[in-house]
Amino acid sequence: MRTLCLILYLYLSIFLSASAQDTGIPDLPEWLVHHENVKSGLLLVPENHDNPDGREIAIAYAVLQRRNKASKAYPVILFSGGPGESSLDQGLVDFLLKHPFLEERDFILFDQRGIGYSSPLPDMSMDTFLVMAADADPTRERILMDSVIRKYQELCVERNADPRFYNTVQNARDVGVLFKHLGYDKYNLFGGSYGTRLARVVQDNFPAYVHASILDSPSPLSGDFLINRLDSYNLALTRIFEYCDKTPECNQKYPDLRSTYLSAIAGLRENPIKTSINDTIEFAINAQDGIYLLRRLLYMGNAREKAPEMIRALHMGSGEIIQEVLGFEWLLTGALNMSMLLSVEKFENFNPENTASVISGNYDKYPLIPVTLGYFDAIYQAGRNWHTASMPLNERKFGKSDTPTLIFVNRYDPVTPPENGRLFMEDLSRGHLLILDEGGHGQGNQQCKELVMMDFMATPDSLPDVSCLNLYSE
Numbered sequence: 001m002r003t004l005c006l007i008l009y010l011y012l013s014i015f016l017s018a019s020a021q022d023t024g025i026p027d028l029p030e031w032l033v034h035h036e037n038v039k040s041g042l043l044l045v046p047e048n049h050d051n052p053d054g055r056e057i058a059i060a061y062a063v064l065q066r067r068n069k070a071s072k073a074y075p076v077i078l079f080s081g082g083p084g085e086s087s088l089d090q091g092l093v094d095f096l097l098k099h100p101f102l103e104e105r106d107f108i109l110f111d112q113r114g115i116g117y118s119s120p121l122p123d124m125s126m127d128t129f130l131v132m133a134a135d136a137d138p139t140r141e142r143i144l145m146d147s148v149i150r151k152y153q154e155l156c157v158e159r160n161a162d163p164r165f166y167n168t169v170q171n172a173r174d175v176g177v178l179f180k181h182l183g184y185d186k187y188n189l190f191g192g193s194y195g196t197r198l199a200r201v202v203q204d205n206f207p208a209y210v211h212a213s214i215l216d217s218p219s220p221l222s223g224d225f226l227i228n229r230l231d232s233y234n235l236a237l238t239r240i241f242e243y244c245d246k247t248p249e250c251n252q253k254y255p256d257l258r259s260t261y262l263s264a265i266a267g268l269r270e271n272p273i274k275t276s277i278n279d280t281i282e283f284a285i286n287a288q289d290g291i292y293l294l295r296r297l298l299y300m301g302n303a304r305e306k307a308p309e310m311i312r313a314l315h316m317g318s319g320e321i322i323q324e325v326l327g328f329e330w331l332l333t334g335a336l337n338m339s340m341l342l343s344v345e346k347f348e349n350f351n352p353e354n355t356a357s358v359i360s361g362n363y364d365k366y367p368l369i370p371v372t373l374g375y376f377d378a379i380y381q382a383g384r385n386w387h388t389a390s391m392p393l394n395e396r397k398f399g400k401s402d403t404p405t406l407i408f409v410n411r412y413d414p415v416t417p418p419e420n421g422r423l424f425m426e427d428l429s430r431g432h433l434l435i436l437d438e439g440g441h442g443q444g445n446q447q448c449k450e451l452v453m454m455d456f457m458a459t460p461d462s463l464p465d466v467s468c469l470n471l472y473s474e
Helices: 004-010 090-097 125-133 138-158 168-182 194-205 225-246 248-253 257-270 287-297 303-316 320-335 338-348 356-365 376-383 418-425 446-458
Strands: 038-046 056-064 076-079 107-110 187-192 210-216 273-277 281-285 405-410 431-436
Touching: 038 168, 056 090, 056 168, 076 194, 090 107, 107 168, 125 138, 125 281, 125 320, 125 338, 138 376, 168 194, 168 338, 187 194, 194 210, 210 446, 225 248, 225 257, 225 287, 225 303, 225 356, 225 376, 248 303, 257 287, 257 303, 273 320, 281 287, 287 303, 287 320, 303 320, 338 376, 356 376, 405 418, 405 446, 418 431
Parallel strands: 076 107, 076 187, 187 210, 210 405, 405 431
Antiparallel strands: 038 056, 056 107, 273 281
């Protein structure tokens, strides 16, 4: 059976609504408007909250109603990840309506600004995916990505959308308006991946509305879009190698895994793997793509077991696991609005001091990344020109908070490692950090995590029983 966290954090729902309009104020889909036990609506907010008389955009939301109508429990509001992941998906709504979360409390979904049914930005996801699929070296990849950026800048101008205002600060102010509109006294925040960053800023800006906060796979406001990914991938892969060395079955099947990995990446420089997705899109896996796709595999809950298989396949030049990971990447392409992701990250996670030469020098720190990180390096370099807004470096931090907060993070997570959880904890006087000895991004014993979450929302003044979790103790 699918679990809530699996859906939210691996973004496996490809059935995202394609009917939302790209311009103006969108309409809500019929399946949502007439859905039983769901109240939905569109809330108009300023595109720039500092200019309330300027252009308006829509925030689409849905309230999934609790089964126990007599319950007075505070609702849950979901903050999706990415940035760029839509929440208003028919499959997710149907799944949640049967979930134990809805026994005692309403569950609120909303599409963040620029996504799905909330005045979406023109989405560059497919075009950037095709750049990665091309048989291009890093220099050519950067040139192709520059062209994509220019194309979507022009589309934004045509549609009167300004990417400078699609960021966490504006996002959080949308949520404040939504809080008031819905009329509940308090809310339980539930964020995954980027959603933890947004939830944490909401927690700072609207503390009176927040009963408790649950953050899975914490994404800081500080740091750097590319450098953090290099750090996290290098750390996660190092731990995978250590795990395989210490696990007899893995070590016997995949001896000297590190050397095999480095040999595989070197081989892809000269001989990219030529394959396709859905028998329609040709894909050339060169050296930087090999690193990117292995990193993507590390998002999966069984990453410790599957990463060695992927490394061997890259080394041999073939293997079913390659198609499995490419299919996973294809799902992600359909599930994220890359224009929104880049708008957010350019504002608050691009360090203007990291010039191309600085980034090039940083790669020397990572022996497990002998070539540039495919896709992300190109979009980081080209994305500097996406828009001109940039949050001052000294403002890229959370405030002090006494809101009861529960944080989950996985030891082998390739994008939000345990250190992120520790950074979050520095400003939380009533925070609890749970480091899981698990692979993947937001993975683990999902049923247990959900029970812990429900207990915490009911009594957030104390840490509930977490004995069912596979905790890592340092």
